[in-house]
Amino acid sequence: MAASTRVATAGVATAELAGRVPATRRRDLSGAIAHAILIASVLVLAFPLYYAFVISTQTLDEVTSLPPKLVPSTNMLQNYADAWARAKMGRLLLNSAIVALAVAVGKIAISLLSAFAIVYFNFRGKQLVFWMIFITLMLPVPVRIVSTYQVISVLGWVDTYWGLTVPLMASATGTFLFRQYYQTIPDSLAEAAQLDGAGPLRFLWSFLLPLSKANIAALFVILFVYGWNDYLWPLIVTNSPEMRTAVIGIDSLIPRTSQLPEWNVAMAAAMMVLLPPVVVIVVMQRWFVKGLIETEK
Amino acid sequence: MKRTVFPNRWLPYALVAPQLAVTIAFFFWPAFDSLRLSLYRASPFGDRLIFIGLGNFERLLSDPAYFRSAATSLLFSALVTVMGLAVALLLAALANAKIRGLAIYRTLLLWPYGIAPAIAGVIWLFVFHPSFGVLPYLLSFVTSYQFNWFLKGWVALVLIVVAAIWKQFGYNLAFYLAGLQAIPASVLEAASVDGAGPIRRFFAITFPLLSPVTFFLFTLNMTFSFFETFGLVHAVTQGGPGDATSILVFRAWKDGFDGLQLGYSAAQSVILMLLVIALTAAQFRFAEKKVTY
Numbered sequence: 204m205a206a207s208t209r210v211a212t213a214g215v216a217t218a219e220l221a222g223r224v225p226a227t228r229r230r231d232l233s234g235a236i237a238h239a240i241l242i243a244s245v246l247v248l249a250f251p252l253y254y255a256f257v258i259s260t261q262t263l264d265e266v267t268s269l270p271p272k273l274v275p276s277t278n279m280l281q282n283y284a285d286a287w288a289r290a291k292m293g294r295l296l297l298n299s300a301i302v303a304l305a306v307a308v309g310k311i312a313i314s315l316l317s318a319f320a321i322v323y324f325n326f327r328g329k330q331l332v333f334w335m336i337f338i339t340l341m342l343p344v345p346v347r348i349v350s351t352y353q354v355i356s357v358l359g360w361v362d363t364y365w366g367l368t369v370p371l372m373a374s375a376t377g378t379f380l381f382r383q384y385y386q387t388i389p390d391s392l393a394e395a396a397q398l399d400g401a402g403p404l405r406f407l408w409s410f411l412l413p414l415s416k417a418n419i420a421a422l423f424v425i426l427f428v429y430g431w432n433d434y435l436w437p438l439i440v441t442n443s444p445e446m447r448t449a450v451i452g453i454d455s456l457i458p459r460t461s462q463l464p465e466w467n468v469a470m471a472a473a474m475m476v477l478l479p480p481v482v483v484i485v486v487m488q489r490w491f492v493k494g495l496i497e498t499e500k
Numbered sequence: 501m502k503r504t505v506f507p508n509r510w511l512p513y514a515l516v517a518p519q520l521a522v523t524i525a526f527f528f529w530p531a532f533d534s535l536r537l538s539l540y541r542a543s544p545f546g547d548r549l550i551f552i553g554l555g556n557f558e559r560l561l562s563d564p565a566y567f568r569s570a571a572t573s574l575l576f577s578a579l580v581t582v583m584g585l586a587v588a589l590l591l592a593a594l595a596n597a598k599i600r601g602l603a604i605y606r607t608l609l610l611w612p613y614g615i616a617p618a619i620a621g622v623i624w625l626f627v628f629h630p631s632f633g634v635l636p637y638l639l640s641f642v643t644s645y646q647f648n649w650f651l652k653g654w655v656a657l658v659l660i661v662v663a664a665i666w667k668q669f670g671y672n673l674a675f676y677l678a679g680l681q682a683i684p685a686s687v688l689e690a691a692s693v694d695g696a697g698p699i700r701r702f703f704a705i706t707f708p709l710l711s712p713v714t715f716f717l718f719t720l721n722m723t724f725s726f727f728e729t730f731g732l733v734h735a736v737t738q739g740g741p742g743d744a745t746s747i748l749v750f751r752a753w754k755d756g757f758d759g760l761q762l763g764y765s766a767a768q769s770v771i772l773m774l775l776v777i778a779l780t781a782a783q784f785r786f787a788e789k790k791v792t793y
Contacts, residue, residue, distance in 0.1 A: 237595040244591060245608040248670050252612075254634065255623045271634045313518045320515035325505050332516050339527045341780050345727050345749040346772040349756040349765045350530035350537060373522035393506075403506040432616035434731025435749075439757065450616045454735060457622055460650065466626055473619050480614035488607055495671070496716075 259283070259470035266467045278467065285465075286456060286472040294445060295452035296475065298367075302437070302448055303430035303480075305368040307423050314377030314422075315415070319407050321378070322385040323393065340375045344436050352439050366440045367448070371430065376498045377422055384418050385411065421494030424487045428480045449476040531773065537766035549763070556767035565743060566751070566768075573726065573747040576661060580725040584665045584672055585717055589710070592676035593702060602677070609670035617667060618731035624663040625736050628655070649737070653744025656737050660745055663736070664729055672717055679713035680706070719783055748772060
């Protein structure tokens with residue numbers, strides 16, 4: 204104790220001898236630098252979104268004029284109404300909401316049950332089941348594009364909500380997350396439940412489920428964002444405009460070279476599509492961070 | 501393992517049934533089918549499949565365009581991951597101080613993660629737009645070089661790299677900040693007393709202590725840039741101009757669904773599958789060594 208104080212004092216002394224800034228002022232300075240860097244980062248990150256928003260409020264003339272105008276204008280409602288009508292945004296956003304919610308809820312339910320079976324039962328083939336689930340980690344959609352589509356068309360699920368959601372409901376991450384969590388729950392809980400005469404399903408429903416709330420919320424945020432933003436799968440499995448999800452459906456609004464450069468309408472659509480997952484992340488931030496860490500373990 | 505288990509013969513099977521059904525129908529069956537399909541090609545009228553053995557793989561491995569695509573993927577992922585992490589780490593290290601309002605900063609950094617890669621791409625597409633975008637406009641004061649990504653492959657690549665980094669950067673920074681705050685100040689002070697300068701302290705102490713965070717972010721960014729950026733490429737560049745931004749996943753999709761060359765696309769799927777298996781194996785071996793905690 205005494206020795207370390209002496210060393211620390213010596214440290215300050217040598218620092219002062221070397222003509223360096225005293226510790227307290229150095230701390231103020233590093234705090235100011237930290238704030239400056241963080242504020243700059245936040246602003247740089249926010250700029251493209253601000254720019255997109257500003258564009259979504261301008262008229263076509265303002266969008267195409269140089270120098271670019273970086274302040275909001277008056278045409279906002281018109282642009283959003285145009286985007287809504289032209290891309291049939293109502294239907295697109297509804298589809299995205301259905302897909303994101305179904306994938307999140309379905310995947311959570313499926314992995315809760317399988318993790319419960321793996322942790323709280325002994326049964327033949329348990330190892331095999333565990334490995335089968337584990338291997339799905341190595342088979343994301345992009346590595347089996349054509350064949351998964353063929354399975355969907357054999358089932359007659361092309362252009363249906365079934366096709367959009369069910370294939371995304373299984374994966375190892377959710378199961379592993381709940382398995383890990385169940386293993387930390389003391390055995391005495393299950394013993395007590397058994398003594399009270401609770402069967403396994405009762406135990407799952409009344410004990411495990413309430414205890415897993417935080418993990419469920421964490422997984423929900425990650426899966427909702429993933430389901431809302433997924434691009435490849437809905438692109439493959441839907442043909443008709445009515446079944447497209449929002450991230451794909453607004454493609455028709457993006458002006459290509461030969462078209463009228465209505466970027467104001469395109470940006471209005473982009474703002475509408477990006478808002479729900481961003482809001483979910485901001486509102487459920489605590490669980491989002493937990494989910495990011497837990498699902499990668 | 502648990503000591504307490506529920507004695508029940510059939511219930512555990514019922515509980516794992518939904519997961520196994522989806523896994524078999526949409527993971528194992530398609531994976532095996534990709535393997536099978538990769539050995540065939542469609543007849544000229546597309547009505548039946550002709551067995552050609554390893555023909556698709558021979559064709560792939562002798563196709564310079566495929567190697568270009570592999571190189572583009574690698575370059576893209578490396579740029580997104582290494583640059584994204586390096587800049588985030590640098591800024592986090594410079595901003596590592598006891599400051600107020602860290603929670604607010606975290607919120608303001610994390611939100612871009614919620615934006616779909618395709619939407620991020622559309623926003624940056626306009627920022628880069630040769631006629632109306634703010635970036636070419638500003639650059640026109642500095643140089644007369646035309647930063648037209650419709651025509652120049654490298655500008656298109658920069659565009660998708662920037663869009664991808666933008667989406668990932670905030671949480672890279674947030675995670676590094678959190679990691680740095682967890683390093684005890686006494687360790688760094690001790691090194692400082694021993695005469696280690698800031699750069700020496702960073703490489704000898706901070707960086708090794710952060711390796712779990714780096715490993716976590718590296719895996720996440722790698723997976724993201726390799727697989728989840730399909731939407732970005734599809735919505736923004738369509739792999740072009742030429743095939744300057746045609747990453748492997750995009751090519752596999754294009755050959756399968758645009759070109760309807762099912763066997764050829766399946767062969768690409770098989771190669772991607774081997775790649776994922778190798779990466780996952782590497783990840784687990786590396787994680788087993790525990791990095792440095």
